[in-house]
Amino acid sequence: MGRAKLPRKSTNIDMTAMCDVAFLLLSFFILAAKFKPPEALKVNTPNSVYTRIVPERKVLMVTIDKAGKVYLSLSDDATAQKSAIIDAINTQKGLGLTQQEKDAFSRQPTSYIGVPFGQLKPFLDKMSVPDGLKDVNVAGIPVTDTLNNELITWVRAAVVAFQGDQMKIVVRGDYQSKYPSFQGVIYAFKKNDLLKFQLVTSPVSVPSGSDLWKLNQSTNTKGAAS
């Protein structure tokens, strides 16, 4: 009984194909990755277990920085709304802004408002120059005084500008900022009958053993926390 001899095969595999795939994927991910846009205002957001992604289009963003100063900005796609807002404020308050000053807010993607109405003209002058606002200490939009909450006027102008479009309101606050600023922001929304908004947070995982964790385990669906 002769046994058939198995030919001994080499264990070396040609790695070229695998290498090709690896680098193809690598280049795809690098190119597809969206880089963080440079942010004019630095804010450390608090953490939460929510998994819903922050909207990016048609967004009215209110930023609260570490010191509790409030800034207003809009998403990049809302250029028309930006100019409508600045026009409305200009006529309402009689600020006498030039076209160049208005463009400083409406044309730049990272523009923001961070001063009371009285200081808006010099603020926009500085904004029209590149890096003009670097190292400039701005006052922020006044919100903490209920009688002089200027954010109400800004938000009202935004509501008018976004008419017919679904405006999404996003609040991006620093976790160290004091509550009165946030309270003032909420007050400004409430005065405009805007009761739904979203807070920007950094994601953290759900603590194991908690009720939500159990809920997620039982439904076994990813993203149940949203």
Added chain:
Amino acid sequence: MAEMDTSSGGGHKKGPGVKKSKKLSTRVDLTPMVDLGFLLITFFIFTTTMSQPTAMPLNLPKDVQDPNDQNKVKESAVLTIMLGKDNHVYYYEGMDPTKIQSSTFKAIRDVVIDKKRRTDPNDFVVILKPTQDATYGDVVNIVDEMKIDDVKRFAQVDISPVEYSLIQKTEAANGAH
């Protein structure tokens, strides 16, 4: 050089004086390169998904003056949580603010869960009252805590002066600055 040695050690099979240069293989071991490639891929995948900020939806109750339009809650089913200075949390059950108790963000979960287990889930309401000494981070943390504890109904309300003075008294009594 190594090839030269082996050919000479082989014992002059091709005859003396005949030097045959061995052909070098052009094959390179690509395994480390593949390793590196996949390592970078994993790195990029992880970093891109991690840096995406998330949104916490917050719905406010509408201010209504008419008491008939206001939402009614059972007194026994209410837990009021107040946020004080330096991450201190105060809470009381029911409607009597004098039963105020001090707590922390870590300990408040057990309080909420305990209350939740004792009450009818249809009635259970948590009222959040941040004081002016609290930070924005505290507010987000406590709303997040509601999510973690799967509390369906919670409302954020401004604090009343009575409650605020009680908190200040408690803080003074505890020696908190």
